[in-house]
Amino acid sequence: MKQFGGPAIFLDRNDINTDEIIPAKYLTENSKTALKPFILEDLHLEGFDPQSDELKNAGVIVTRANFGCGSSREHAVWVFEVNDINVVIAESFARIFRQNMFNCGMLAVELPKEDIDIILSMGNVDIDIDVTNGVITAKGAGEKTFNFTLNDFARELIQAGGWLAYADKKY
Amino acid sequence: MASTIAEKIFASHLRDTPTPGDAVLDIDVVMCHEITTPIAITDLMEKGMDRVFDPDKIKAVIDHVTPSKDSKTATQAKILRDWARRHNIKDFFDVGNNGVCHALFPEKGFIRPGYTVIMGDSHTCTHGAFGAFAAGIGTTDLEVGILKGVCAFKEPVTMRVDITGTLPVGVYAKDVILHIIKKITVNGATNKVMEFAGPIVDRMSMESRMTLCNMAIEAGGTCGICMPDRTTAEYLWPFIDDKYESVDDAVKDFKQWHSDPDAHYDSTITIDVSDLVPQATFGFKPDEVKDITDIEGENVDQIYIGSCTNGRIEDLRAAAKVLKGRKISRNVRGILSPATPSIFNQALEEGIIKIFMDAGFCVTNPTCGACLGMSTGVLAEGEVCASTTNRNFNGRMGKGGMVHLMSPLSAAAASIAGHITDPRKYLQ
Known part of the structure; x- marks a missing residue:
């Protein structure tokens, strides 16, 4: 199974939408890699710089509630994938974005607000994810672990490498 | 069950x-x-x-x-x-x-x-x-x-939204759904089906029901849904007249899909629209909604009437009520994109396209265009659009631009006034 984790970047706001993650004007690209420079270009968040090294080095996004709301564009997942971000940890997700993540064999993990607050308070952290046992380890100034649950269907999609491979075999 | x-x-x-x-x-x-x-x-x-x-x-x-x-x-x-x-x-x-x-x-x-x-x-x-x-x-x-x-x-989890009362003059399905989103927030229906019911929905045209359901996603809803009834059957009749003997037959058959009276709902909210005034967004999320009377005079540069939310014939008719015999303000530009060729044709036959053009609107071909800032009306940095579309996200209609979502009537009123205004004054 794919390895999930890496340095985390915090996007400390609710309701970040997919237009902010990848603006519609870039949806005319016909390859995923062409999306790479435009990640989070229109994010409405004070102090955030889409060109920062912090974002370039990130492997995990940690954020608040209703992440990925708005448009159904899977480009919002692909733009993370081509920037080597394969995990988003949030208080909650918009339905289509969450499904798109698992459909691409990527990981959308929900943690309660209190856990997100703790990760945010740890400063710069590296995140390690054990998908089989549902454990997140955050290493920064200290080290903390958090349990998460994934339902079996989501786990099977990740193991199959996505929904297309799963569905092609089964239906 | x-x-x-x-x-x-x-x-x-x-x-x-x-x-x-x-x-x-x-x-x-x-x-x-x-x-x-x-x-x-x-x-x-x-x-x-x-x-x-x-x-x-x-x-x-x-x-x-x-x-x-x-x-x-x-x-x-x-x-x-x-x-x-x-x-x-x-x-x-x-x-x-x-x-x-x-x-x-x-x-x-x-x-x-x-x-x-x-x-x-x-x-x-x-x-x-x-x-x-x-x-x-x-x-x-x-x-x-x-x-x-x-x-x-x-498996579906349903939020029932009962819409009751009497819809005041100048208030449309768009105002109702903006009001609902304000009430429940952009995360209020996430992972839920929004079932719209009640006397207001029963009396709505298919066009208005589509406007209502169209914006369910702006509250996070998986789907908006209305009970199929006589209005549905009459709309679909040219396509189903070989399947049913009469509209009555179709209506009877459609009932098989209706929610049972004792069905389980995750939640039920009741919205009485009798005192509702025209609504508009102010901000970058569709739940940042105000009474239009509270943002009277706010600047706009562009008016956009169209999209899957409000580019249908009854939307164009509503806007034409305000535009007829008037000119749009010199401070703004107006764009109309009828949503389909047949709506365009119908509007031509009814003289609506002429009303728009005489008022000073540019009429484009049917397209999603400006709604998501892809063509036919992209905003420049710092510009503002009064729009009948569905999203006011940061950069949605062009980088650095801002969108106020509203009904076609309110958008038409903004084009005449040159700023956001209560459209009801143009109805007298």
């Missing part, structure tokens, strides 16, 4: 239950447009899986950027066009016959009560107006839909 309409549709389309709570459904209509489908087609080709499960159940249109504006959009259109030809998809709509998918496909009669409908477009929830389960999906779901005719969803 008593069921909601969404539960009945799930039960009748269930292909598989991979885990309890997850349902894989057979899909009746897979709809495609040129922004999210070409990349699915290319991926399927690269994987040696360039097949379609049933060409008659796939509908395709070029609508987001049309006619193509540059080489990239021309390539997207070509990929979709070539694919439709290759697979004998006869319901494919190209330049000259194309329009905004969520206005075009209903008027072709493709959506029926009890259907399951998917599209790589979040506003697919619009089609719930016909008593269908219709949901936006991503490109991978679309690929599987095209290839296998199935899609996975969580």
